[in-house]
Amino acid sequence: MVLSLASPPALDAVDWVALAQFESGDWAFVREQLPYLARGFVVTLLLTLTSIVLGFLAGFPMGAIEVYGRGPLRSFVYGAGVVLRAIPIVVILVFMFFVAPIPLPGGQFAFDVPRVGSVSFGRSAFLAATVGLGLRSAAYQAQIFRGALQSVSGGQMEAARSVGMSRLQGIRHVVLPQALRRSIPGFQNEFTIVLKDTSIAFAIGLTELFARADNLFTQRTTATLELFLFISLVYFIMTFVTNRSLDYLGDYYAIPGGDR
Amino acid sequence: MSDQHSGTADGTDTSAATASGTEASDTDTASADAATAGAASQPLLRVEDLQKSYGDETVLRGISFDLDKRDVEVIIGPSGSGKSTMLRCVNRLTEFQGGAIYLDGESVMAMNDNDLRRRVGMVFQDINLFAHLTALQNVTLGLRKVRGMGKEAAREKAMDQLDRVGLASQADSYPAELSGGQKQRVGIARALAMDPELLLFDEPTSALDPELVGEVLEVMRDLAEGGMTMLVVTHEMGFARRAASSLMFLDEGRIVERGPPEQLFDDPEHDRTAEFLQRLTTISEEV
Ligand SMILES: Nc1ncnc2c1ncn2[C@@H]1O[C@H](COP(=O)(O)OP(=O)(O)O)[C@@H](O)[C@H]1O
Ligand SMILES: [Mg+2]
Numbered sequence: 001m002v003l004s005l006a007s008p009p010a011l012d013a014v015d016w017v018a019l020a021q022f023e024s025g026d027w028a029f030v031r032e033q034l035p036y037l038a039r040g041f042v043v044t045l046l047l048t049l050t051s052i053v054l055g056f057l058a059g060f061p062m063g064a065i066e067v068y069g070r071g072p073l074r075s076f077v078y079g080a081g082v083v084l085r086a087i088p089i090v091v092i093l094v095f096m097f098f099v100a101p102i103p104l105p106g107g108q109f110a111f112d113v114p115r116v117g118s119v120s121f122g123r124s125a126f127l128a129a130t131v132g133l134g135l136r137s138a139a140y141q142a143q144i145f146r147g148a149l150q151s152v153s154g155g156q157m158e159a160a161r162s163v164g165m166s167r168l169q170g171i172r173h174v175v176l177p178q179a180l181r182r183s184i185p186g187f188q189n190e191f192t193i194v195l196k197d198t199s200i201a202f203a204i205g206l207t208e209l210f211a212r213a214d215n216l217f218t219q220r221t222t223a224t225l226e227l228f229l230f231i232s233l234v235y236f237i238m239t240f241v242t243n244r245s246l247d248y249l250g251d252y253y254a255i256p257g258g259d260r
Numbered sequence: 261m262s263d264q265h266s267g268t269a270d271g272t273d274t275s276a277a278t279a280s281g282t283e284a285s286d287t288d289t290a291s292a293d294a295a296t297a298g299a300a301s302q303p304l305l306r307v308e309d310l311q312k313s314y315g316d317e318t319v320l321r322g323i324s325f326d327l328d329k330r331d332v333e334v335i336i337g338p339s340g341s342g343k344s345t346m347l348r349c350v351n352r353l354t355e356f357q358g359g360a361i362y363l364d365g366e367s368v369m370a371m372n373d374n375d376l377r378r379r380v381g382m383v384f385q386d387i388n389l390f391a392h393l394t395a396l397q398n399v400t401l402g403l404r405k406v407r408g409m410g411k412e413a414a415r416e417k418a419m420d421q422l423d424r425v426g427l428a429s430q431a432d433s434y435p436a437e438l439s440g441g442q443k444q445r446v447g448i449a450r451a452l453a454m455d456p457e458l459l460l461f462d463e464p465t466s467a468l469d470p471e472l473v474g475e476v477l478e479v480m481r482d483l484a485e486g487g488m489t490m491l492v493v494t495h496e497m498g499f500a501r502r503a504a505s506s507l508m509f510l511d512e513g514r515i516v517e518r519g520p521p522e523q524l525f526d527d528p529e530h531d532r533t534a535e536f537l538q539r540l541t542t543i544s545e546e547v
Contacts, residue, residue, distance in 0.1 A: 153386075153388065155384060155386050155387075155388035156388050156389075156390055156391070158353055158384070158388060159382075159384060159388035159389070159390070159447075159450075160390070160401075161353060161373075161374075161377060162351060162353065162377055162381065162382040162384075162451070163377065163378070163381070163401075163402035163406060163450065163451070163453075163454050164374045164375070164377045164378035164402060164406040164454065165374070165401075165402065165405055165406055166374055169405050169406075173401060173405060174390050174401075177392050178391060178392050181392070255391060255392050255434055255436065256434045256436070256437060257433075257434045257435070257436030257437035258436040
């Protein structure tokens, strides 16, 4: 009660009607810059997709190797996962961009944009970011799949073997279909983490959504709140939509009557 | 009862014995038996001095017995005596270190393990239905992937098996939608669909609520009467009395006593057998 007497000045300053119409000074600035931000949005979306796909393609086999593999291959996969999960993503990205690119035959470096004739485009921050985010996601997706594979009761595998199916057939027809279903909630989580962490590619100069908002903010420092509120909303909508879609996927494939 | 049993066995065994006669020639005991007792005597299953250990814990200490076609052997014994392990040696879900097991005269060690398991079905205590598949699909999976049957043929055959266990109407239900007894009957149908020569049951009713035990035992009795060769670990003594051709008491990895059920119930040779059976009966009466 006492607090409400002195309402915070920041709130007084917001003209809600103007805001809704996107028209007060700094909001109008955001509106003018929509095409510029939209290109950042596209980069963010693409980077999320390439990273998640790379993470799935590498992470899925990694998880399977952790469960079913043995020997040096399993140790390698396990070790790589531990390392990737232990390093901050910004460090991984900087490493991918500045350290990892090795000289390739033909005078180019890894992550360089392919030369067209004699024209060189330099190093691709997008490629480096895809590899960095993708590998780290692989390390986490591997854990999701590992847990899901292990959660399918060993008895079902024995039952599959007991009718004459091979181990591989048992994995493929009995364990995998159940493990994939059980991976969906974990995968949902991972998807949103990758989506949000694309903003860290800003550190290697990739002009995705956040980097573009940051550029605009240095042009017009009064628009900080508006710019970052706006891109937060964009991130929120993207996360919300993917989460809902994956919920739907989970419901669609849910096993009638429950899981066990 | 045993007369009728050996009588029916005669007719069916002849072809099997001649068919596998050449393969059995390297195992002199099997061929010797066949020679002395004529064409009908090759046991479907022969377990010979079976030994098995996990690490340095010896679980099976030399188990030997024969099982003829159409025989139903019931195995009883205290928890940890090696009953499950013995069954799992027969279809090689676990490997054993000593002795030998012959299926129709052929050493199981010489067989491809997938081929062996196609011929020896198994029903589990914890049922282990494939949770993501309907009752029907649980039965068709092996037919499709192992026997390579077409979709329609597999479906038809699976429906026959479900019908056999009284569950044709539940074909499209998922395991989570079935009662324990229904699940176990699907488990039996799944094993039956592969046309096994021998069926292994590892305490098929132990995980079930008491009121659901009957429907499963009934299916098993039908199978026994239909001539299926069965090796059954169970402590359902009513089933043993009515369906078993022979009863085996296992303790600490050894066969303590084996014989017709009436003999073990009424006039056991060993005190341990009497004590164990006594305990089983009192427990089931208390419950
Ligand atoms: N996979 C395993 N690894 C190690 N020990 C086992 C394993 N399976 C069974 N055993 C041991 O073998 C013994 C016999 O077990 P089991 O055959 O399951 O007995 P039963 O079915 O008669 O209760 C027990 O002492 C058990 O602890
Ligand atoms: Mg057991």
